[in-house]
Amino acid sequence: MEKHVWHGYMGKLLRVDLTAGKYSVEELDPVEMRKYMGGTGYAAKLLYQEMPGGVDPLSPEAKVVFSTGPLTGTLCPSGGSYEVCYKSPLTGTWCQARSGGSFGPKLKFAGFDFLVLEGKAAEWVCLHIVDGHVEIRKAAHLLGLDVEAATDRLQDEIDDPEASVAAIGQAGENGVLYACLMNDRGRAAGRGGIGAVLGAKQVKAIVVNGTGGIAPAKVDEFITAVEQAEENIKKYPFAAIPLMGTMCLLSQLNGGGMLPTRNFQTGNFESADKLSDEKLDRNYQIKRRGCFGCSFACGRYTSVKSGPFATPPMEGPEYETADMFGAMCSVSDLEAIIRANYLCNIYGLDTISTGNSIAFAMECFEKGILTVDDTEGVELRFGNTEAVIATIDKIVKQEGIGKLLSKGVKKAAEELGRGAEDMAMHVKGMELPGHEPRAESKILGLQYAVSSRGACHMHPNWSSTWEFQLDCGMNEFGQPWPPLEVPNESKTKGTAYRYVALQGEISEILGTCIFYSWGVEGICITPKLYAELLSSLTGWDVSPAELVTAAERSLNLKRCFAAREGFTRKEDRLPKRLYTEIPNGPSKGGKITSIEDMLDGYYEAMQWDLGTGLPTVAKLEQLDLGFAGV
C-alpha cells in the first residue's frame, strides 16, 4: 500500500499496554479520519469498539484515549486543545475532559494524533513521548509529589524545560473520584475523574515534546483562512473574556441573578463585588497567559504575596472556580479563592466538583444532616472560609469528612440519606457548574440533562449563546430562529438544542477551543470558516455540511456508549431544586417547570427514539455507524 501523505494529521496512533509494559504504533486510515475528523469523534469510535459496556473505569480493562484534532497545534486560533476520553468513575458513563496548554500540540509534534492507554502498570510509571521515541519509565520517586513538583522534577530529568508534562497530583493517586489531570502546571483536563483513572493505572505523568511540524496542503488558502479568523475575532462578541478572563462573567451573571450561590439556593451573591475580575487583575494578576496558539489568553497568572492565604504564582482562578469556592460556599475573600484554586491545581482536583461538594456539605451542615461529629468539630457553615481551605486538604487526604466528599455529591448524598439527595446538585453524578439554568437559559437546563458527561456548561457547547441571539453560523442548517419567538420549555427549543450541540461538537472533533465559535458570521469562527480552515489544511474538500455530519457521528456514538452503560431518557433529568423557584434577587421566581417537551424536541430532531432517547438503528445506519446499533 502506498503511504498516505498527511496534512494536519501526524497519521499515527500510539498505543501503550501498561500491563505488558509495551507500546505499539498504528497507522491511521485516511478514510476513517475523514469520517470522524478526530478528537472526541474518533475517540468515541475507539472506545465504543474496543471497550465493552459495564467495565469498571478503575480496572485494568478500562481504556483511556488522548485525542487531538487536525487543527490542534496549528495557527487556527486556539488550536491548543486535546481531549481525554474515558469512562468516568464519578458518573459511570462517557466522559471527556478537554484541556489547553501545549500538551495536545506537543503530542502531535512528537508524532502522534492519539494516545491510547490500556491495562495497568505493575508499578508506578511515567510515559516519555519525545519525537517518536516512547519510554515507560519508573515513577516511584514521583509518588506523593504535587503536580508542580512532579513537573519540575520531570523537566529537570530530561533537561527540557519546554517539554509538556501532564501529571496527576495526590488526589489522583489517592483515588478522589473527581481528581483531574493537570498539564503545563495550570491547565486542567478537569472533569469526571480522569486523575483517578490514571491513578488506578499507576500512571503518574506523561511527558511530551517534539520537533515535528504541520504543513498545510494548500498553504496560501490556509493563510487566507487563518487571516480571516484573526480578523473575525478582533470583533468577538464576548470581548471581555480575552480582556478580563472568564472572571468577567462573575459580576455579569450576578447582576442577572444567575450566579449559583450557596449550593444553588439563590442566584445572587451579596458580596460578588469583592470577587470581581477587576479586583483580581488589579491586585493579584502578574500577567496574562495563554494556551498554545491562542490569541485570547483568557488565562490569568496570579499570586497572593502575604497573609493567611499567601499563594505562589499559578494560573487561575477562572470564573467557574471563583463561583464554586466563592458564591457557592459564600466566601467573599478573593485571596482565599486564589489559594483554593492553587491547592486544587497542585493536588490535581477538579475545582468545580470540589467546590460544589463543599457547598453541598455546608448546606447539609446548616440543615442538620451533618454535625460537628461528622466534620472533626468544624462548623462547616456557609462563609467559613478557613473550613473551605481545610476541607480541600481533607478531600485529597481522604480524611474525616473529606473521605465522604471525595466521592462526589451523588454518592455522598446516597450514603447520608435523610434528604441529602435534595441538596446534591448533579446530573448523572456530575456536579453542576456555575451556570443557573432557571435564570440564565432554559436551553441550558436541557443541556445539563442530555450532555454526554452529565451536568456540563461546555460540552458540547454553552447553549446559552443561542438564547443570547448568537446563531454561530447554524441558521443555514435550519436552526430555529429567532430565539425570542421560541416559547420557553417548548419542543422547538429542544430542536434548537440539536443545532447548538452540533455546532459545539465541531470544535470537539477538530481540536479547538469552543470560545472562538460563539458569535455570528464575521465575528467568530463559524462552521463555514472551520470548513475552510480544515479543507486548506488537509487538502480535503470538506463542506460545512460534511463537518456537521461528522459532529453528528460523534454525538450519536457518545450516546450509544452511554446507552451501553445503562443511561437512557430516564437518566436525562435535573436535580429537584431546579424545579423550584429562585427565592429572591433579580431572577426571583425563575424555575424550570418541565423539560419533557424539550427532550421530545431534541430526540425528534436527532431522529432518536422518543421513548428511550437513543439513536435508532436507521439513524445509525444513515450515519454509517451500523456497528453501534443495539
Added chain:
Amino acid sequence: MAKEYRALMSKPELCTSCQRCALWCSLSHFGEMNKSRSKVFVIRREPAVDVPVTCIQCGVCISACPSEALSRSSSTGAVVVDEELCSGCGTCVVACPYGVMQIDPVTMLAHKCDLCDGAPECVKHCPHGAILFEKVSRVGLSRRELAARAESSHVRSRLATS
C-alpha cells in the same frame, strides 16, 4: 537624510507565550507550522517568564562566516543568508551572542531572521503587541534600559533581602 532602519523589539510583559509568532514565522518561510524551524523564539519559564527572543541584526555573524554567506541587506538592514554560499558549518551559530542563529534541521543551512523583507510576520500577527518593529533609535533606548536593569539586578536582590 539616510533611511533609518527598523528592528524587532519585545515587550515580555505583554507576551502570553501563545507561540503564534513562531508558527507564522515557520509557515511563511517553510510552508509548515513548526516551532523548531522558527526564527523567533518564545521562552516560557516558571514563574512568569514569557519572552519573545528575536535577532537584533547585530551582524557579528557576518564577520564570523568563513564562506561570506552572510551580508546586510541594504533595503531592510537585516542580516541575510545566501544559501548558495552557506556550507552549513555552523560557525555563525557559535558566534551569535543571542543564540538566535540556527542550522535549520531540514535544509541543514544557516537560517536566521530576515525581517520578512521589511514586514515581519511575527509583528503583524502578534495578538498582544508583544513584538514590535521599531526605528532603531527607539530600539536602542529600550535595550539600554533592559541592559541597565539586568546589570543592576544583583544590587536590587541584595536590597530586597537586607
